[in-house]
Amino acid sequence: MGIKFQNVTKTFGGVSVVDDLSLEINDGEFVVLLGPSGCGKTTTLRMLAGLETVTSGDIYIDGERINDVPTQHRDLAMVFQSYALYPHMTIAENIGYPLRVRKVQKAERLERVSRVAAMLEIESLLERKPRQLSGGERQRVALARAIVREPRAYLMDEPLSNLDARLRVQMRGELKRLQHQLGTTTIYVTHDQAEAMTLASRVAVMKKGRLQQFDTPMNIYNHPANRFVAEFVGSPSMNFIEGEVEAGTFVSDSLRIPLNADQLRKLSGQSRWTMGIRPEHIQVLAEPYDGAIAATVYVTELMGNETFVFLSVGANRLIARAPADFRAELESKVWLQLAIEKVHFFPQRREDAKKE
Amino acid sequence: MIKNLRYVLLLPALVFALAPVYWMLTISLKTEVDQFASPPPWFVFTPTLQHYYDAFVTRAFGQYLITSAVVAVTSTACALVIGTAAAYGLARFQLPWRLNRRLSLWILSTRMFPAIVTAVPLFLMMRDVRLLNTRASLIIVYTAFNLPFVVWMMHGFFADLPRDLEEAALVDGDSRLGALVRVVLPLVAPGLAATAVFCLIVSWNEFLFALVLTQTDAAMTLPVGIAGRVTQYEIKWGVMSAAASVAIVPILVFALALQKYLVRGLSLGAVKG
Amino acid sequence: MPKSRRFFNAPRRRSKHELLLPALFIAPALLVLLALSIYPLIYSITISLQQETASGVKWGLGNFARLVSDNFFLTAMAHTFVYAAAALTCEFLLGLGLALLLNKQIRGRGLFRASLLVPMMLPTVVVGVVWRLMLNPNFGALNGTLKQFGINTESLTWTASPRLAMLSVIAVDVWQWTPFVFLVLLAGLQAIPQEPYEAALIDGSSRWQTFWHVTLPLLKPSILIVLLLRTMDLLRVFDQIFILTEGGPGFATETISLYIYRTAFRFFDFGYAAAMSFVLLALTNVISAIYIRFLQAKEAA
Numbered sequence: 001m002g003i004k005f006q007n008v009t010k011t012f013g014g015v016s017v018v019d020d021l022s023l024e025i026n027d028g029e030f031v032v033l034l035g036p037s038g039c040g041k042t043t044t045l046r047m048l049a050g051l052e053t054v055t056s057g058d059i060y061i062d063g064e065r066i067n068d069v070p071t072q073h074r075d076l077a078m079v080f081q082s083y084a085l086y087p088h089m090t091i092a093e094n095i096g097y098p099l100r101v102r103k104v105q106k107a108e109r110l111e112r113v114s115r116v117a118a119m120l121e122i123e124s125l126l127e128r129k130p131r132q133l134s135g136g137e138r139q140r141v142a143l144a145r146a147i148v149r150e151p152r153a154y155l156m157d158e159p160l161s162n163l164d165a166r167l168r169v170q171m172r173g174e175l176k177r178l179q180h181q182l183g184t185t186t187i188y189v190t191h192d193q194a195e196a197m198t199l200a201s202r203v204a205v206m207k208k209g210r211l212q213q214f215d216t217p218m219n220i221y222n223h224p225a226n227r228f229v230a231e232f233v234g235s236p237s238m239n240f241i242e243g244e245v246e247a248g249t250f251v252s253d254s255l256r257i258p259l260n261a262d263q264l265r266k267l268s269g270q271s272r273w274t275m276g277i278r279p280e281h282i283q284v285l286a287e288p289y290d291g292a293i294a295a296t297v298y299v300t301e302l303m304g305n306e307t308f309v310f311l312s313v314g315a316n317r318l319i320a321r322a323p324a325d326f327r328a329e330l331e332s333k334v335w336l337q338l339a340i341e342k343v344h345f346f347p348q349r350r351e352d353a354k355k356e
Numbered sequence: 357m358i359k360n361l362r363y364v365l366l367l368p369a370l371v372f373a374l375a376p377v378y379w380m381l382t383i384s385l386k387t388e389v390d391q392f393a394s395p396p397p398w399f400v401f402t403p404t405l406q407h408y409y410d411a412f413v414t415r416a417f418g419q420y421l422i423t424s425a426v427v428a429v430t431s432t433a434c435a436l437v438i439g440t441a442a443a444y445g446l447a448r449f450q451l452p453w454r455l456n457r458r459l460s461l462w463i464l465s466t467r468m469f470p471a472i473v474t475a476v477p478l479f480l481m482m483r484d485v486r487l488l489n490t491r492a493s494l495i496i497v498y499t500a501f502n503l504p505f506v507v508w509m510m511h512g513f514f515a516d517l518p519r520d521l522e523e524a525a526l527v528d529g530d531s532r533l534g535a536l537v538r539v540v541l542p543l544v545a546p547g548l549a550a551t552a553v554f555c556l557i558v559s560w561n562e563f564l565f566a567l568v569l570t571q572t573d574a575a576m577t578l579p580v581g582i583a584g585r586v587t588q589y590e591i592k593w594g595v596m597s598a599a600a601s602v603a604i605v606p607i608l609v610f611a612l613a614l615q616k617y618l619v620r621g622l623s624l625g626a627v628k629g
Numbered sequence: 630m631p632k633s634r635r636f637f638n639a640p641r642r643r644s645k646h647e648l649l650l651p652a653l654f655i656a657p658a659l660l661v662l663l664a665l666s667i668y669p670l671i672y673s674i675t676i677s678l679q680q681e682t683a684s685g686v687k688w689g690l691g692n693f694a695r696l697v698s699d700n701f702f703l704t705a706m707a708h709t710f711v712y713a714a715a716a717l718t719c720e721f722l723l724g725l726g727l728a729l730l731l732n733k734q735i736r737g738r739g740l741f742r743a744s745l746l747v748p749m750m751l752p753t754v755v756v757g758v759v760w761r762l763m764l765n766p767n768f769g770a771l772n773g774t775l776k777q778f779g780i781n782t783e784s785l786t787w788t789a790s791p792r793l794a795m796l797s798v799i800a801v802d803v804w805q806w807t808p809f810v811f812l813v814l815l816a817g818l819q820a821i822p823q824e825p826y827e828a829a830l831i832d833g834s835s836r837w838q839t840f841w842h843v844t845l846p847l848l849k850p851s852i853l854i855v856l857l858l859r860t861m862d863l864l865r866v867f868d869q870i871f872i873l874t875e876g877g878p879g880f881a882t883e884t885i886s887l888y889i890y891r892t893a894f895r896f897f898d899f900g901y902a903a904a905m906s907f908v909l910l911a912l913t914n915v916i917s918a919i920y921i922r923f924l925q926a927k928e929a930a
């Protein structure tokens with residue numbers, strides 16, 4: 001079932017929290033709204049659910065404009081960040097609640113509740129109350145309550161953020177399988193880029209209420225639309241170097257990087273640019289090499305399967321990924337090989353320059 | 357050493373708090389001879405239930421008791437229904453012109469009027485509509501009297517309740533009223549019960565309005581009945597004590613059930629504003 | 630998430646009806662209060678402006694003018710202030726003392742607490758009965774017990790004595806309401822975190838210094854609230870005095886509420902009673918406004 005946001009704006013007391021958002025979500029898609037905390041993701045989701053009015057613009061579900069349809073008639077299911085389980089009901093009653101208010105016969109209700117309970121492996125909890133459950137179990141119950149009926153879409157607001165890291169990764173996988181199985185349109189809010197990358201069929205990156213880019217995870221990662229997206233997605237974060245294009249070369253401080261013709265064509269017309277390069281595209285070498293850049297090791301962090309190398313190149317600080325067996329003394333000299341064809345360029349704005 | 361000093365100070369306070377009440381209980385159980393004995397027998401006397409029989413069978417105290425109960429229960433029920441609805445409205449709907457806060461404060465401020473200030477006009481109003489000496493007049497007045505308290509207490513309970521739960525109920529497809537009945541009210545039930553008990557106590561204990569509005573045996577409450585006996589020339593001490601002892605039983609039962617909420621209730625959410 | 634997020638910000642079919650639902654919830658309460666709190670006040674204003682004279686009803690401020698030269702009124706005001714000031718002082722000091730004594734884990738604390746609550750839960754009428762029985766000069770428990778200890782009780786006629794009657798009614802109020810002060814202050818004390826005390830201990834301050842510089846300032850909001858509530862109640866006192874002395878002997882314990890009652894329901898001069906009740910209302914309003922000013926100043930600081 002398609003969902004469409006058309007020029008949707010939401011203001012609170014004159015402040016735009018969601019600003020001119022247009023987004024078209026296809027039937028069966030798993031779309032993740034990604035952005036730092038406070039960027040308006042929850043507000044977007046709540047507008048879709050009808051828990052918040054739309055200041056201007058329109059929201060459509062299956063082509064029907066739903067701005068004025070009350071929440072209870074929108075036929076959506078939502079998993080809240082707090083799970084919002086009804087504390088006075090048993091787990092079975094919690095899961096059965098959406099059916100009960102739809103006047104589903106008791107026998108069928110019980111049947112469906114036990115079916116989803118089996119699917120999520122929470123049959124043994126059905127007679128308990130929410131407060132007797134662990135965080136992970138509550139999360140499953142909230143999920144069960146959402147999938148017990150067949151809503152037009154699932155809305156999930158940071159459903160995994162209250163779980164510990166290990167459980168989060170496990171649930172992430174299960175969510176993905178579940179959505180695949182059910183095939184229902186899902187809109188999922190998170191500030192965790194790893195969650196977005198692993199779950200989404202498409203990611204919508206937001207910043208301060210504005211949509212930055214809406215694309216597949218691969219494209220978001222490989223072709224970020226702007227510096228914000230480039231920086232927000234990927235861990236460790238992309239390296240940024242401020243500089244100028246002079247005579248076919250990108251120049252910054254002590255750093256000089258020759259550019260190919262393709263890049264030069266794109267960079268014509270403006271001289272100040274920010275170059276971005278992901279840590280995995282910097283190779284750290286112990287020996288000098290033709291065209292390699294001299295750098296000093298600031299610190300290294302052993303991750304087990306790889307090593308993060310923090311480097312200084314003149315005034316610039318860079319992070320590179322190196323193999324697990326990479327060893328280097330602090331302050332030792334190394335040489336860097338940049339994968340030039342993987343480099344991104346972003347026009348320099350005043351606010352970027354200030355950050356340096 | 358300091359610890360023992362604590363007890364040395366606390367024990368007299370305890371005796372001072374309880375002894376007078378105990379003394380009244382003994383009077384209600386003593387024969388007239390023991391009542392007037394000197395020195396006063398605190399512990400050793402022959403108990404009798406004669407005064408209870410006199411008060412509640414021979415005299416009209418049984419009827420006062422019923423009136424008190426009817427008035428307290430009915431007015432509490434009315435105040436709870438009307439007040440809880442208002443509290444929910446004020447806690448959960450965004451009203452224009454900052455009305456949420458303004459109305460809450462205004463409602464609370466009506467509770468601050470000294471009773472005697474409204475007692476005089478209420479007497480005249482009730483006389484005009486011929487409701488003097490009826491239970492209805494007391495039920496109406498006590499409902500209004502308890503209303504600000506109910507609104508204030510329940511407002512607090514609703515505000516403490518996470519909004520998520522109602523929102524989840526709406527998304528799950530329930531109507532607003534359904535969410536109120538199936539999700540919100542069950543969750544504030546303990547607070548509702550505590551509030552109800554407070555209203556019952558206040559109505560049960562109330563004296564001035566009852567004195568002003570009811571003067572006949574058919575309509576007067578227990579406190580008015582007791583007070584009538586006290587200010588007579590020939591006082592039946594035993595009967596009066598028996599009636600007073602019965603009057604405190606429900607209060608003590610309720611008070612024990614309610615210790616947890618006592619401060620919040622008695623300080624009326626304490627004008628925090 | 631900001632606190633102001635309102636649940637029923639949610640859309641409705643027609644925005645015209647946005648206020649219909651909240652109005653349905655709130656209106657009944659407002660109507661009841663308008664009819665039974667506000668309308669009586671207006672009613673009261675109109676009758677306070679009327680005086681019955683031989684030539685019919687005369688409109689004007691006559692009832693208010695009478696106040697100034699009415700000795701009963703002035704004495705009743707004086708009694709009210711004496712009563713309120715004395716009872717407030719005693720209740721506060723005793724209540725604070727008890728709260729400090731019980732703000733420690735000691736054996737039987739629950740029992741102490743529950744027992745101390747008994748007086749304030751009683752109907753005021755019962756309090757009156759209890760103390761009539763205690764203070765009766767002939768067979769009352771107080772004098773009887775004092776006699777047993779060899780104390781001459783001949784002159785201790787308590788509520789029947791013009792000299793001791795005021796003292797007696799004040800003592801009864803202290804008996805009934807000290808527990809309330811105690812309870813609120815105890816709750817206030819228990820809400821104070823442990824860290825300031827530990828810091829004071831490390832800084833080497835004495836018990837007395839800690840009380841003065843840590844406990845009292847942190848307890849100030851509770852203190853102000855309890856004083857406000859008690860003051861309001863004391864200024865309007867009626868029930869206990871009505872049962873204990875009916876304002877007597879003579880008029881030795883007649884407070885303003887009792888005098889208003891006597892004027893309205895013994896002399897049926899409702900206009901004058903209404904005028905006096907406005908003075909009482911104004912008085913309580915001014916005093917509560919002062920307290921609330923203090924309270925807000927403390928919060929802002």
Ligand SMILES: Nc1ncnc2c1ncn2[C@@H]1O[C@H](COP(=O)(O)OP(=O)(O)O)[C@@H](O)[C@H]1O
Nearest residue numbers: 012017037038039040041042043631633634635
């Ligand atoms: N009811 C509201 N009133 C005022 N401001 C709000 C309200 N709800 C959210 N906001 C503000 O809108 C911004 C976006 O909030 P939200 O959508 O919750 O962000 P996110 O979910 O992306 O962290 C925040 O700055 C928040 O303070």
Ligand SMILES: [Mg+2]
Nearest residue numbers: 038041042043
């Ligand atoms: Mg959020």
